[in-house]
Amino acid sequence: MIKLENVSVLYNKKILAVDNISLNIGKGEFVGIIGLSGSGKSSLLKTINFLVKPSNGNIYIDDTDIAPLRDRELRRIRREIGFIFQDYNLVERSSVLENVLVGRLGYKSSLKSFFGLFDDEDYKVAIDALKQVGLEEKIFVRADQLSGGQKQRVAIAKTLCQRPKIVLADEPVSSLDLSSAQTVMDYFKVINEKRKITIMINLHDVSLAKKYCSRIVALKSGKIFFDREAGDLDDQQLQKLYQ
Numbered sequence: 001m002i003k004l005e006n007v008s009v010l011y012n013k014k015i016l017a018v019d020n021i022s023l024n025i026g027k028g029e030f031v032g033i034i035g036l037s038g039s040g041k042s043s044l045l046k047t048i049n050f051l052v053k054p055s056n057g058n059i060y061i062d063d064t065d066i067a068p069l070r071d072r073e074l075r076r077i078r079r080e081i082g083f084i085f086q087d088y089n090l091v092e093r094s095s096v097l098e099n100v101l102v103g104r105l106g107y108k109s110s111l112k113s114f115f116g117l118f119d120d121e122d123y124k125v126a127i128d129a130l131k132q133v134g135l136e137e138k139i140f141v142r143a144d145q146l147s148g149g150q151k152q153r154v155a156i157a158k159t160l161c162q163r164p165k166i167v168l169a170d171e172p173v174s175s176l177d178l179s180s181a182q183t184v185m186d187y188f189k190v191i192n193e194k195r196k197i198t199i200m201i202n203l204h205d206v207s208l209a210k211k212y213c214s215r216i217v218a219l220k221s222g223k224i225f226f227d228r229e230a231g232d233l234d235d236q237q238l239q240k241l242y243q
């Protein structure tokens with residue numbers, strides 16, 4: 001479903017954030033990316049949907065090489081790849097529903113998107129998505145009145161409105177306390193299991209990665225340090241990773 005072949009990301013012609021990574025992620029996998037700060041986790045995730053262009057290598061989504069795609073085709077592929085940010089990426093002064101509807105824009109003509117015109121189907125999808133993350137009662141509440149954990153659940157609902165096949169999440173729980181982080185991770189698990197959405201998630205907290213992910217890819221200095229099933233991790237390896 002996601003295939004990376006010898007992918008590198010070089011910033012300003014000198015900082016090699018991702019160093020020749022090859023990786024195959026199958027449909028429905030829940031993959032945690034771990035590693036020290038600066039090891040390239042964020043750059044790796046962002047290069048998968050071309051938020052950051054790779055300086056080398058090929059990226060395939062469902063066997064389609066995305067590098068040669070023109071705007072419209074790239075937009076179609078990106079619509080199927082949700083991206084969740086650490087800082088939620090919501091419009092704070094807008095309601096929960098308005099924020100979630102933004103996830104439908106990829107399905108609208110440019111004119112309808114410009115005027116923010118949504119139809120009954122859009123509202124239905126948005127409300128279903130909010131139910132999925134247990135926030136249907138907050139639908140008319142302004143985003144700035146929510147807790148961090150609730151904001152991240154709104155971000156998940158917004159992404160679900162895209163009807164994604166893949167969700168990439170960049171440190172989505174690192175600003176949250178443990179209990180809110182677990183609640184948010186529980187929702188990732190639900191969308192992975194119920195909707196069969198493939199998830200790649202960057203996590204600082206190894207215990208969360210072990211608890212929720214089926215596979216863990218560890219990065220060190222932009223390279224894969226290890227790649228294994230979550231159940232196979234051992235403390236020695238983790239010690240080496242974080243040395």
Ligand SMILES: Nc1ncnc2c1ncn2[C@@H]1O[C@H](COP(=O)(O)OP(=O)(O)OP(=O)(O)O)[C@@H](O)[C@H]1O
Binds near residue numbers: 035038
């Ligand atoms: N836009 C950018 N321009 C220049 N250098 C960058 C840029 N983004 C990241 N870097 C550098 O690339 C390297 C990898 O950063 P990246 O953010 O991918 O790592 P990370 O593992 O996600 O770190 P963190 O856990 O702190 O977010 C670092 O040296 C970082 O300073």
